[in-house]
Amino acid sequence: MIRSVDVVIVGASLAAAAAAKRLVDAGLETIILEKQKLPRHKICSGILSPRGERFLIENFGALPNKILHEPNTCRGVSFHFPSMLSLSMDFFGGPTPHLHRKYADHWAIKQSHSEVMDETSFLSLSQDDDNVLVTARKKGGDSFQIKTRYVIGADGPVSPVLRSLYPSYHKDIPMFFVGQKFHEIIDCPLDEAYFHFWFHPDLGHYTWSHARDGRQIVGVGYKVGEKFHDRHRYVAKYFEEKHGVYLKPADTDHEGCSENFGPSLINRYVFGKGRVLITGQASGFLNMIGEGMSCALHSGAIAGESIVDAMLRNKAVQEVYRKKIASEVRRTTDQWNPLKIAFSKPHEADFPKALMALPAKDRLILLRDVWHFVKLYKEFKWGRQIAALSMQRLLRGDYAQKKWL
Amino acid sequence: MHLSNQQTNPSRWQGDRWCDFVQFLKEQGVKVREKRIETGVYITDAGGLALGLPHGVVIAKNAQQISILMQAAQQFKVPVTTRGGGLTTEGESVAFGGVLLDMTGMSRVLEVDAEKLTVRTQAGIFWHHLAETLRRDGLDYLSAPLNLTASVGGTLGVGGIDVNSSKHGCSADQALSLQVVTPTGEIIECSDDEHSTLFERVILGYGQFGIITEATLKIRPYTPLRMHYFYYSSLKICIEDLLRLDKSQTCDYTGILTMMDTAITLLVAFDSEEREADFMGGMKDTLRGYGEMGFALRLAASFAWRPWKWKEALFLLQRKRELFPDLQPAHHMQGELMYDRTAVFSKAVWKHWGDRHMVIPDLASNADKFIEAVERGNAVCRKHFPYYTLYCVGIRLRDEHQAHYELSSIPSDARGWAYGCEFEPMYHGQEYSRDTLQSFKNEIYDVGVALGTSYYRFGGMMKGYIRRALGDAVVEKHLKLKQEADPAMILNRDVIF
Numbered sequence: 001m002i003r004s005v006d007v008v009i010v011g012a013s014l015a016a017a018a019a020a021k022r023l024v025d026a027g028l029e030t031i032i033l034e035k036q037k038l039p040r041h042k043i044c045s046g047i048l049s050p051r052g053e054r055f056l057i058e059n060f061g062a063l064p065n066k067i068l069h070e071p072n073t074c075r076g077v078s079f080h081f082p083s084m085l086s087l088s089m090d091f092f093g094g095p096t097p098h099l100h101r102k103y104a105d106h107w108a109i110k111q112s113h114s115e116v117m118d119e120t121s122f123l124s125l126s127q128d129d130d131n132v133l134v135t136a137r138k139k140g141g142d143s144f145q146i147k148t149r150y151v152i153g154a155d156g157p158v159s160p161v162l163r164s165l166y167p168s169y170h171k172d173i174p175m176f177f178v179g180q181k182f183h184e185i186i187d188c189p190l191d192e193a194y195f196h197f198w199f200h201p202d203l204g205h206y207t208w209s210h211a212r213d214g215r216q217i218v219g220v221g222y223k224v225g226e227k228f229h230d231r232h233r234y235v236a237k238y239f240e241e242k243h244g245v246y247l248k249p250a251d252t253d254h255e256g257c258s259e260n261f262g263p264s265l266i267n268r269y270v271f272g273k274g275r276v277l278i279t280g281q282a283s284g285f286l287n288m289i290g291e292g293m294s295c296a297l298h299s300g301a302i303a304g305e306s307i308v309d310a311m312l313r314n315k316a317v318q319e320v321y322r323k324k325i326a327s328e329v330r331r332t333t334d335q336w337n338p339l340k341i342a343f344s345k346p347h348e349a350d351f352p353k354a355l356m357a358l359p360a361k362d363r364l365i366l367l368r369d370v371w372h373f374v375k376l377y378k379e380f381k382w383g384r385q386i387a388a389l390s391m392q393r394l395l396r397g398d399y400a401q402k403k404w405l
Numbered sequence: 406m407h408l409s410n411q412q413t414n415p416s417r418w419q420g421d422r423w424c425d426f427v428q429f430l431k432e433q434g435v436k437v438r439e440k441r442i443e444t445g446v447y448i449t450d451a452g453g454l455a456l457g458l459p460h461g462v463v464i465a466k467n468a469q470q471i472s473i474l475m476q477a478a479q480q481f482k483v484p485v486t487t488r489g490g491g492l493t494t495e496g497e498s499v500a501f502g503g504v505l506l507d508m509t510g511m512s513r514v515l516e517v518d519a520e521k522l523t524v525r526t527q528a529g530i531f532w533h534h535l536a537e538t539l540r541r542d543g544l545d546y547l548s549a550p551l552n553l554t555a556s557v558g559g560t561l562g563v564g565g566i567d568v569n570s571s572k573h574g575c576s577a578d579q580a581l582s583l584q585v586v587t588p589t590g591e592i593i594e595c596s597d598d599e600h601s602t603l604f605e606r607v608i609l610g611y612g613q614f615g616i617i618t619e620a621t622l623k624i625r626p627y628t629p630l631r632m633h634y635f636y637y638s639s640l641k642i643c644i645e646d647l648l649r650l651d652k653s654q655t656c657d658y659t660g661i662l663t664m665m666d667t668a669i670t671l672l673v674a675f676d677s678e679e680r681e682a683d684f685m686g687g688m689k690d691t692l693r694g695y696g697e698m699g700f701a702l703r704l705a706a707s708f709a710w711r712p713w714k715w716k717e718a719l720f721l722l723q724r725k726r727e728l729f730p731d732l733q734p735a736h737h738m739q740g741e742l743m744y745d746r747t748a749v750f751s752k753a754v755w756k757h758w759g760d761r762h763m764v765i766p767d768l769a770s771n772a773d774k775f776i777e778a779v780e781r782g783n784a785v786c787r788k789h790f791p792y793y794t795l796y797c798v799g800i801r802l803r804d805e806h807q808a809h810y811e812l813s814s815i816p817s818d819a820r821g822w823a824y825g826c827e828f829e830p831m832y833h834g835q836e837y838s839r840d841t842l843q844s845f846k847n848e849i850y851d852v853g854v855a856l857g858t859s860y861y862r863f864g865g866m867m868k869g870y871i872r873r874a875l876g877d878a879v880v881e882k883h884l885k886l887k888q889e890a891d892p893a894m895i896l897n898r899d900v901i902f
Contacts, residue, residue: 025417025501026448027441027458054847055840058869061412113417298840305839308456312448323836397791 004147005029007307008134009114010122011155012038014293015280015300017108019152021059022304028311030114031146033136038118039106043180043257044292045210045219046099047074047195049348052294053096055301060111063097067104070213071192074098076349078194081369082202084242085362088194089349095193098212099293122160125151125276132275150307150317151276154300157260159282165273166405173263174380178206178221179228179256183236183247185216190245199373203235206261209245216247221259228256261286264295265336266385269329270405277321279303285328287335291348295332302328322401333399339390413869414455415899418484418502423460426481430463433473437461437504447488447505451763454839455496459486459505465529466510468584468592468618475616475896476590478504482893487612489529489556494763497611497900498559508558511618514538522624523581528558528617536747545627547573553751558617564609564800564814564861566825568660568672571651571799575815577608578803579623585615588891592618597805606886608806609813612897613883614890628676629742630658632733635694637669638703640783644776644797646671646692651799651822655680655688661797664721666783668704720792720833728757758794760832764842766849767827769800770858771819779826781852789845792831799824812875812883812901816859825861850874868901 007023009016012034023030034040046069048056056063065072073095078088109116119139126133132151137143153161162169190196192211200207206221218239220231232250239245263269263284272278279285279302285295306321313320334346341351355363377383393399427437438444439461449456460483463474478485484503491498508529516525519542526535532546533553539545548567550560561583565576573579582596585607593615595604606614637643643661650659650673658674671694675681695703708718731753737744768778779797786793800823802815809815815823828849830842853860854873872880884902888894894902 021414022456025414025458026456027417027444027502051844058413058843061416111416113419298838301840302838305456308448312445312456324838326836327838327841 002133002145002147005031006148007031007150007152008033008132008146008148009152009154010161011035011153011159011280011282012040012105012109012116012118013042013154013156013280013296013300014105014108015282015296015303016152016154017105017112017114018055018059018297018300019154019279019304020109020112020114022301022308024113026308028308031148032109032114032116033120033122033134034116034118035121036118037139038109038116039102040118041255042101042105043178043255044099044101045195045208045217046101046104046212047077047210048096048099049291049294050091050093050096051348052291052297055294055297056108059301060108063099063104064107067100067107069098069100071211072098073193074195074210075193076195078191078196080196080198080200080243081366082200082372083365083369085358085366085369087351087354087358087366088191089351089354091349093348122155125161125164127151127274127276149275149311152300152303152307153272153276153278153282154280154296154303155282157281157286158258159278161276162270162272162278162282165276165278166270169270169405170260173260173268175224176205176221176259176261177224177228177256178219178259179232179254180217180219181232181236181250181254182212182215182217183250185211185214186246186248188216188245188247189243190216199370200238201373201376203238204231205376207235209239215251216245218247218250221261224258228254259286260284262380262382264332266382266403267329267333267389267399268403268405269325271322271325272318275317277303277306277317285332287332291332291335294348295328299325299328322404326398326401329399330393333389334393336386337390337393339394414496415457415501417457418460420460420502422481423483426477426483427461429477429481430474433477435463435470435473435477437463444505447491447500447507450488450494450496450498451490451492452494452496453762454494454764454842455499457496457499457501459500460502462505462507464510465506465508465618468586471506471586471616471618472590472592474504474506474590475586475588478895479589479891479893482895484895484898486897487558487616489559490531490552490554492550492552492555492559492763494765497897501899503895506616508556508616512556515619517542517544517624519544522626523621524624525619525621526557528556528561528583528620530557531555532557532560533747533751539624540627540745543627544624547576547579547623547625549576549747551750552754553747554755557620557622559612561608561617561620562610562612566798566800566861568658568674568798571659571801571822572654572657574801574803575609577809578806580608581621581623583607583617583621584619586618587615588893588896596621605808605811606890608809609815611813611900613887613901616896629739629744630674630676630746631678631681631741632658632672632674632743634697635671635673635692636697636700637671637694638667638700638707640666640669640779640795641776642693643669643671644779646694647797647799648772648775648824649691650688651801653688655684659799661795663795664724665717665793666787666795667717668700668721668725717791724757728753731756758829762832762837762842763829764846765827765829766846767825767861768849768853768856768858769814769819769823769825769861770816770856772799772822772824774856774858775824775826778824778852778856778858781856782826782828782849785845785848785852786828786830789841789848790830792833794829794831796827796829797824812871812879814859814861816857817875817879818857823859827861868899871901 006028076090310317486500488498511527511529532549
């Protein structure tokens with residue numbers, strides 16, 4: 001006999017935990033399907049924004065020490081530029097925890113009190129007016145089906161749930177690769193209280209470094225297709241030459257993953273179809289300065305609330321979800337909006353203030369560096385779209401929903 | 406500023422031994438409604454942000470039934486959440502699992518004493534129902550929340566403010582004695598003279614120390630209202646005038662209602678012609694507000710050279726057109742006198758302030774800090790919403806009730822009067838997510854922590870603020886008392902502690 005539940009969530013992520021929390025509180029029978037065995041590894045800097053920390057505490061309680069990396073807090077973000085200028089910004093409201101995603105995600109999932117099926121892969125779904133039939137498979141077992149009223153895809157940038165709805169979606173957007181290697185430290189002058197990021201076109205689209213559990217991370221991000229080890233070697237050499245970062249050769253536990261960086265810049269989110277909602281990074285929420293987890297948590301919670309609300313008011317869930325998610329879209333896309341960055345502090349660390357603290361000449365140099373870095377993204381043709389969105393936000397007060405899938 | 410480590414959205418109770426508990430109650434003659442269609446209607450409160458489903462609902466019938474329920478709940482460790490009108494905004498009357506006790510089943514007026522001017526009523530009654538019943542005998546309650554679908558029991562547990570609270574105090578201070586079912590199921594009558602410690606804790610106690618099943622309240626002869634409005638363009642000046650008026654005790658009703666911080670209305674009203682005449686001949690001339698026409702001209706002049714603010718001007722105009730007739734409806738007016746203010750205000754509140762989300766964070770301070778609290782809260786509103794409204798009112802304190810005010814909405818440093826301001830966004834068709842509204846509330850509450858104020862809405866999702874605002878010592882003291890009174894910690898368990 002096919003088991004029947006209220007909601008199936010795919011992926012045991014923070015977005016899933018937030019959605020599950022709302023659904024379980026409202027008394028809905030909820031199952032989380034997770035491909036890997038829990039607690040599962042997750043590639044992430046673990047840098048959390050103040051809003052994300054607040055969400056975790058308000059919804060799941062005090063953060064236990066075992067879900068944190070060393071150093072267990074992060075003061076903010078430090079930007080570095082080819083001109084060798086550096087700019088450090090503290091988070092508003094003080095340091096935030098440095099999450100160990102493997103344990104943090106598992107802890108949040110447990111705190112949601114949802115039923116979890118780990119080592120269970122989502123295979124496919126089909127939906128009619130009233131239900132969704134989900135096909136999944138337990139590792140080493142046969143595939144089975146679950147009948148559910150709603151599905152939430154909280155399964156990350158390469159979301160299989162999203163692919164089941166829009167098979168060509170991932171081919172239509174630029175995908176990036178981010179990879180990190182871990183090094184024993186010989187000498188590292190980079191302040192371990194900060195997350196360090198480089199606005200340097202030669203280093204790649206996303207270059208970062210920070211301390212974790214006694215080692216230094218050297219991370220690189222670039223368009224899919226280039227070679228990880230070459231890029232990494234180049235960056236590590238640059239750190240050594242320019243910043244005096246002396247590291248031992250990388251340990252063997254390096255790692256990498258695909259990222260759908262882009263949709264939140266140009267307001268091309270994807271929120272699902274019919275009774276299937278897409279949330280978290282799968283829907284395109286991704287951000288800088290520790291905002292990734294924060295928008296995953298909040299969008300996940302909104303997905304959960306939307307289902308409860310849709311059931312309560314007998315409304316179509318997509319309509320409810322798209323109305324509610326607009327505020328999160330506004331917040332996330334504002335963080336890429338040059339007008340907002342210049343005039344209204346959309347981030348949770350004070351970039352304009354740090355910039356204004358520099359001498360006028362340095363400010364100009366730094367802005368020139370940023371401009372050279374931004375040109376790296378020219379091939380994606382986002383510039384005009386971002387400019388148009390900025391004007392739209394200024395004149396209409398909001399971003400259009402027409403481009404959402 | 407950092408939030409102390411506290412989970413403010415409680416985890417759902419997981420239902421251990423629920424079936425045994427229900428069976429036990431059934432044997433004792435207490436019915437628990439468990440179907441989703443029966444429990445689903447209680448899923449949220451007026452705030453509309455906290456969503457929680459109880460395992461079962463008990464409709465209150467009498468103190469004995471509630472006593473049986475509480476004894477069983479202690480034994481089986483099942484949480485019990487009480488609910489009257491469900492007008493909480495932070496999920497305080499939402500049950501995250503366990504039993505939801507719907508007090509509206511106990512809503513009869515038991516006895517009206519027109520000589521002693523007291524009424525004995527069941528506590529699940531709504532204020533408008535009580536007002537209607539008293540009106541038959543030419544009587545009225547002293548003060549009640551403007552939103553009259555609040556229950557008497559719920560209001561006594563949190564405070565309750567009215568536009569005459571600057572004269573009569575908060576609703577909770579009208580209570581002379583209460584019948585309370587304690588968390589362990591004892592039925593106790595308490596007052597200032599009898600079981601006074603329990604009385605102190607239950608009044609303004611956020612439902613932590615007992616369930617109010619009956620209340621004896623002070624009442625007064627009914628009087629129609631003589632209203633006057635004065636208009637201001639400065640919050641500071643208007644509040645200064647309000648503080649002076651309250652201190653002079655020349656008015657029977659005072660309060661401030663605003664449209665944004667642009668059109669600020671000071672409302673004053675009187676119970677008698679003599680009081681009105683005294684005011685008109687004296688205090689009135691010292692007020693710095695304008696009349697309606699004078700203010701309209703002034704406002705028009707100030708908007709005329711600020712075209713970027715015309716959208717706001719249109720909003721003010723539209724709101725004035727819609728709201729003002731409803732505050733003086735022809736069928737409730739006889740000349741200058743307003744009859745049935747309960748019906749008029751309650752209707753206007755639902756029509757013009759009501760929404761699916763009643764998000765109304767507030768700050769309660771002493772008179773000295775009040776202007777700063779309102780101005781800083783106003784800046785938060787400006788930042789978050791294009792349209793909003795403020796409501797400010799004074800609360801006369803009773804010196805002999807100082808013990809009642811500990812760990813309550815009444816700030817500990819207030820003497821004579823406390824002042825409250827509610828900050829309410831107007832959505833204007835725009836949908837806001839729960840977090841957007843929550844971050845707005847958090848910012849208002851942060852102002853409270855910075856200034857050392859208290860809050861009227863003091864529980865549920867914002868319980869993390871209680872220790873920050875009132876300090877650990879007083880919270881620990883009350884937590885200890887709670888643990889003694891409610892060993893299984895099951896009554897309204899996630900509201901304060």
